[in-house]
Amino acid sequence: MSSTTSTRTRILQVAAQLVGDSPDGDISTRAVCEAAQVGAPALYRHFGDKEGLLSAVVDHGFEQYLATKREREASADPVEDLRRGWDSHVEFAVRNPNLYRLMNSPAMRTPPAAALESHRILTRDLERAAAQGRIRVAPELAAQMVMSATVGVALMLVARPATFDDPGLSRRVRDAVHASILTPDSDSDPDPAPGAGEEAEVPSAAARLSALLRQAQGSGLSTAEAALMKEWLDRVANADPEG
Numbered sequence: 001m002s003s004t005t006s007t008r009t010r011i012l013q014v015a016a017q018l019v020g021d022s023p024d025g026d027i028s029t030r031a032v033c034e035a036a037q038v039g040a041p042a043l044y045r046h047f048g049d050k051e052g053l054l055s056a057v058v059d060h061g062f063e064q065y066l067a068t069k070r071e072r073e074a075s076a077d078p079v080e081d082l083r084r085g086w087d088s089h090v091e092f093a094v095r096n097p098n099l100y101r102l103m104n105s106p107a108m109r110t111p112p113a114a115a116l117e118s119h120r121i122l123t124r125d126l127e128r129a130a131a132q133g134r135i136r137v138a139p140e141l142a143a144q145m146v147m148s149a150t151v152g153v154a155l156m157l158v159a160r161p162a163t164f165d166d167p168g169l170s171r172r173v174r175d176a177v178h179a180s181i182l183t184p185d186s187d188s189d190p191d192p193a194p195g196a197g198e199e200a201e202v203p204s205a206a207a208r209l210s211a212l213l214r215q216a217q218g219s220g221l222s223t224a225e226a227a228l229m230k231e232w233l234d235r236v237a238n239a240d241p242e243g
Contacts, residue, residue: 008046011036015057025098055112058103062114065092069121078128086150086174093154130211135181136203138234142181149177206236
């Protein structure tokens with residue numbers, strides 16, 4: 001390991017430790033430099049500024065969580081993979097409260113790479129579900145719905161544990177959100193959302209065809225035609241039934 005790599009790694013490890021130990025998750029660059037035994041120029045040379053350092057800390061700490069997701073082989077049931085993905089996300093947040101709050105802080109002007117990768121993994125599982133005719137809306141919209149709900153639950157459990165103290169809360173919200181975007185497939189699925197049935201068949205079929213077009217190598221359509229077809233199908237899949 002080069003001295004440059006060693007210095008950067010040492011700063012990251014020290015900063016991650018300070019974030020974890022801090023009462024509110026905040027740290028100062030001065031404290032990091034003192035603990036890492038480096039000068040401020042070295043820190044700024046590697047990370048640019050405090051935000052750059054904190055973004056790197058989030059990616060560094062979230063790497064272990066993402067490693068398990070990357071190594072996980074997709075099962076034959078994408079819906080079960082979605083459930084496990086929700087549960088592992090919330091469990092990580094509860095185990096690493098300061099890091100998780102930092103990752104989702106409005107002060108982070110640029111989303112950490114870890115957050116973007118986590119969203120891509122979720123979208124991939126939803127695309128698999130769509131290809132099986134298992135979701136009611138397009139995968140991209142479903143991913144936004146699931147991610148916003150997952151992060152919301154996780155942040156409440158981390159920030160207000162005394163108020164949000166029901167051990168089954170995360171599962172209840174998970175099942176409610178999944179029921180709103182997923183089509184029932186077996187007796188083990190949550191109860192279908194109100195109004196599900198024939199009214200959901202057209203959006204579900206549109207979402208499935210859109211997902212299959214994304215996977216297909218040759219659809220007989222030009223690139224422009226395929227893009228336009230996907231846009232139309234996603235519009236049908238995402239149509240507001242109350243509209």
